Amino acid sequence: MALADLTGPFKQRLHQAVDLLLFNPPYVPSPPGEVGGPRLSAAWAGGERGRQVLDRLLPCLPGLLAPRGAAYLVAVPANDVPQLLDHLALLGLPAEVCLTRVADEERLMVIRAFKPEHPPSLGVAVDLGEDGKKDSSGSQHALLPATSDLGGV
Numbered sequence: 001m002a003l004a005d006l007t008g009p010f011k012q013r014l015h016q017a018v019d020l021l022l023f024n025p026p027y028v029p030s031p032p033g034e035v036g037g038p039r040l041s042a043a044w045a046g047g048e049r050g051r052q053v054l055d056r057l058l059p060c061l062p063g064l065l066a067p068r069g070a071a072y073l074v075a076v077p078a079n080d081v082p083q084l085l086d087h088l089a090l091l092g093l094p095a096e097v098c099l100t101r102v103a104d105e106e107r108l109m110v111i112r113a114f115k116p117e118h119p120p121s122l123g124v125a126v127d128l129g130e131d132g133k134k135d136s137s138g139s140q141h142a143l144l145p146a147t148s149d150l151g152g153v
Contacts, residue, residue: 016065
């Protein structure tokens with residue numbers, strides 16, 4: 001076990017070696033002083049726009065991801081997802097929202113960023129209701145693998 005700040009002591013060892021990175025950062029907008037603090041709120045406190053921790057990881061992603069590597073990041077609308085996608089593109093990592101879900105009062109999104117050598121997502125767009133079932137209201141949108149069984153969503 002290692003206690004580290006993001007990729008700190010592992011950056012050189014992990015250089016272009018990460019095939020799959022999953023990151024569920026603290027994403028709730030909060031006062032910057034709550035980020036990384038000793039209280040339980042540090043688990044979700046993301047600072048201004050909820051991106052204080054995420055914005056520190058983004059510049060590291062191109063150096064961490066292996067050829068054909070991908071990163072999946074959790075975000076909420078308050079994180080300015082369109083700007084986040086643009087930022088990833090500027091880093092040379094095409095990105096897309098590949099899943100959207102409503103959980104209690106939160107609208108969660110999973111963003112997939114990948115090295116350009118990674119094949120494009122093969123998916124179909126479906127609308128999901130609050131229970132994760134197919135919904136024709138258009139309120140939720142997700143990109144699912146074309147072979148996905150909606151019963152397992």
